[in-house]
Amino acid sequence: MLRIASLALALGITWLLWSGHVDPLLLGLGVLSIVIVLIVNRRMAAIDEEGVPFQLAGSIFAYWMWLVVEIFKSNVHVARIVLSPKMKISPTIVKVSAWQKSDLGQVLFANSIILTPGTLSLDLFENQVLVHALTKESALEVQAGEMNMRAARVMGSAGLEAGTEEEGRV
Known part of the structure; x- marks a missing residue:
């Protein structure tokens, strides 16, 4: 669960820095895209020590x-x-x-x-x-x-x- 949370945080910060948009609609779409990425990565079993090497x-x-x-x-x-x-x-x-x-x-x-x-x-x-x-x-x-x-x-x-x-x- 810690890896998922750290990946979500990293994706969120990256998305916010690269987009620079804080409009509610765009923020919502950003959150939606992060959730989709997390679901796909979890199903692929890619959220492991190598996929999210926060160590x-x-x-x-x-x-x-x-x-x-x-x-x-x-x-x-x-x-x-x-x-x-x-x-x-x-x-x-x-x-x-x-x-x-x-x-x-x-x-x-x-x-x-x-x-x-x-x-x-x-x-x-x-x-x-x-x-x-x-x-x-x-x-x-x-x-x-x-x-x-x-x-x-x-x-x-x-x-x-x-x-x-x-x-x-x-």
């Missing part, structure tokens, strides 16, 4: 703040490459071990890679993420493991040994 609420915000800074730095890096007359790109594909124990943690890590300009998660399989990087430096940064470790800490699985699986260039 991550404390650690995820710090991770997001760090990720925003990383995205900004990557944007500057990619802009320099693109605007450079020589366009010093060196496309690279690497395999990176995902240190997160849960599927949700691995998806968080893979999506964080996608959000960072100049890198793209191509595939996630057997605790491995196949990453395309615009430059070798970007590939090395992903392989260095800071994002991997931070995503593992958010999920509470930082206890996995870093780099135990072979990572390398494909």
Whole structure:
């Protein structure tokens, strides 16, 4: 019941922030849409620890703040490459071990890679993420493991040994 209430609250706040409308009719339609979403999610049994991970609420915000800074730095890096007359790109594909124990943690890590300009998660399989990087430096940064470790800490699985699986260039 706590997960349903927290999901309803999150959906309500999100709807209100995105719509910005406080007219009675629109508020009523917003509440109706939230109720429908809750009913459908409950019937699908999607309101569980992974579907509504409020246990991550404390650690995820710090991770997001760090990720925003990383995205900004990557944007500057990619802009320099693109605007450079020589366009010093060196496309690279690497395999990176995902240190997160849960599927949700691995998806968080893979999506964080996608959000960072100049890198793209191509595939996630057997605790491995196949990453395309615009430059070798970007590939090395992903392989260095800071994002991997931070995503593992958010999920509470930082206890996995870093780099135990072979990572390398494909």
